[in-house]
Amino acid sequence: MFPFKNEKISYVALGDSLTAGVGASLFSPTFPQRYRRKIECVWEERVDLYTIARSGLTVEEIATLSSHPRSLQSLVEAEVITITAGGNNLIDAYEDVMKGKSLSSLQDQLKEAQRDFNGFIQSLLTLKKKSSTPYFILVATLYNPFPESQEGDAWIRKVNASIKKLNRYPHLHIIDLYSLFKGKEKEWLSRDGVHPNDKGYEAMARAFCEQTPSYQSR
Numbered sequence: 001m002f003p004f005k006n007e008k009i010s011y012v013a014l015g016d017s018l019t020a021g022v023g024a025s026l027f028s029p030t031f032p033q034r035y036r037r038k039i040e041c042v043w044e045e046r047v048d049l050y051t052i053a054r055s056g057l058t059v060e061e062i063a064t065l066s067s068h069p070r071s072l073q074s075l076v077e078a079e080v081i082t083i084t085a086g087g088n089n090l091i092d093a094y095e096d097v098m099k100g101k102s103l104s105s106l107q108d109q110l111k112e113a114q115r116d117f118n119g120f121i122q123s124l125l126t127l128k129k130k131s132s133t134p135y136f137i138l139v140a141t142l143y144n145p146f147p148e149s150q151e152g153d154a155w156i157r158k159v160n161a162s163i164k165k166l167n168r169y170p171h172l173h174i175i176d177l178y179s180l181f182k183g184k185e186k187e188w189l190s191r192d193g194v195h196p197n198d199k200g201y202e203a204m205a206r207a208f209c210e211q212t213p214s215y216q217s218r
Helices: 031-043 059-065 069-077 087-098 103-128 150-168 177-181 198-210
Strands: 008-015 046-053 080-084 136-140 172-175
Touching (some): 008 031, 008 069, 031 080, 046 059, 046 069, 103 150, 177 198
Parallel strands (some): 008 080, 080 136, 136 172
């Protein structure tokens, strides 16, 4: 069932390298392109995709990128928004620990990332109050690209617990990438061991579809 009355759907994909498609093979569709194709087929309506993403961005940098006038207007008008953010905060903190910084440094950086994430979502919800059409926002949790690190895994789960609390807002839906990728890292991550490969991005697109309101898989 098509959940909107518009002639077309406006979809904004917001985020980091996962939204930009790093790790996918040459000429393969990105995660947002895969997701758009699936909802277009089911809703039988045109979906216009606008991507606001860049590899390597932290949560704070994604918030800054999305604050440009054109980006703000696209977000106001969007009926569908997907968000992948926080992975680079995790990687930066993990690499600092590997270079000799204390675990307390990891904790501090991830706590800061949590605050930035919550503030970013609050700002987005405030912006969407200007919207005159129904909308929903799909937010991904973090998967663990370093499953060998028990300490890192514990902090990822804490960050994800904070993200999942956002589910209390009526327009937000959480996609649990942590559970989705757990045990599938070798199969679904690219050669760099951090970003998804084509299989991983396809799995992400399916997971986002499963949490999309009014979506019925075929």
